Amino acid sequence: MALSKERKTIVEWSTTQLLAQLQRLGVRTGGVLLVHTSFRAVAPTEEGPLGLIRALRAALGPTGTLVMPTMTSGETVFDPKSTPTDGMGITAELFWRQPGVRRSTHPGGSFAAEGPLAALICRPQPLSPPHGVDSPVGHVHDMDGQVLLLGVTHSENTTLHLAEAIARVPYSVSHPCVVESDGAAHTVMIAETDHCCTGFRRLDTWLRERGLQAEGKVGNADARLCNARDVVAVAVAHLASDPLIFLCAAGAGCEECDAARDSVASLWQADEKASSLK
Ligand SMILES: [Zn+2]
Numbered sequence: 001m002a003l004s005k006e007r008k009t010i011v012e013w014s015t016t017q018l019l020a021q022l023q024r025l026g027v028r029t030g031g032v033l034l035v036h037t038s039f040r041a042v043a044p045t046e047e048g049p050l051g052l053i054r055a056l057r058a059a060l061g062p063t064g065t066l067v068m069p070t071m072t073s074g075e076t077v078f079d080p081k082s083t084p085t086d087g088m089g090i091t092a093e094l095f096w097r098q099p100g101v102r103r104s105t106h107p108g109g110s111f112a113a114e115g116p117l118a119a120l121i122c123r124p125q126p127l128s129p130p131h132g133v134d135s136p137v138g139h140v141h142d143m144d145g146q147v148l149l150l151g152v153t154h155s156e157n158t159t160l161h162l163a164e165a166i167a168r169v170p171y172s173v174s175h176p177c178v179v180e181s182d183g184a185a186h187t188v189m190i191a192e193t194d195h196c197c198t199g200f201r202r203l204d205t206w207l208r209e210r211g212l213q214a215e216g217k218v219g220n221a222d223a224r225l226c227n228a229r230d231v232v233a234v235a236v237a238h239l240a241s242d243p244l245i246f247l248c249a250a251g252a253g254c255e256e257c258d259a260a261r262d263s264v265a266s267l268w269q270a271d272e273k274a275s276s277l278k
Helices: 002-009 015-025 048-060 090-096 136-142 159-167 198-208 228-241 255-276
Strands: 032-037 065-069 111-114 146-150 173-181 184-192 214-218 221-227
Touching: 015 048, 015 214, 015 221, 032 048, 032 090, 032 136, 048 065, 048 090, 065 090, 090 111, 111 136, 136 159, 136 228, 146 228, 159 228, 173 255, 198 228, 221 228
Parallel strands: 032 065, 032 146
Antiparallel strands: 065 111, 146 221, 173 184, 214 221
């Protein structure tokens, strides 16, 4: 009895089953799909993470483009052909290493893409902000792509940083990143709208109440699917009424959000100085 129960729980999800789940959720054939994944939540699958990637490719078809974040620590000079991802999960790490997959060149905020629009999505971008309108997430948004969260929440949804950039939120924190110029390694500070990102989870409520988020299972994982344009439009509308809505409350003990809050005053002072010089 105990043995059969144990066997049941270790049955692998076949690629065909994963494909059916992705289609049921609403992944568009021929579309652009940006995927954030915790493989541990999806597993076990036939062929492991490669089986999941195969299912995602099959759901998109040959005219679709698959995109994943391949961000790096910024502690060494970034080489898109060799630098491992940092905290992006095994699926993304394996994805960029597959033949025919492109990887963008941002030294900290790179993405990988495969499909007809991969080169456009991975084209060179400014250092800051890493996830602005002229970045891979910006291009996925322009291309009316979908965002799929597999076993992760909106905290991992990079498209929300695009919404912050479009809304011009008043916080910005700089992090060191090693870049190469003139054949030598230099450390530059890259400004981004950084915080703990727990506040991004508000999107569940905002999207659900508007019927803009499909939810279901992919493998064993809770999956959320939404349009990048809906994510940005809904977030920008909320940011317009409260620009700090994604930050933890002051005094809540969140160091990252406190740093973002501290940056607001200094950015405003810099703005005032700039306008008084005009
Ligand atoms: Zn926080």
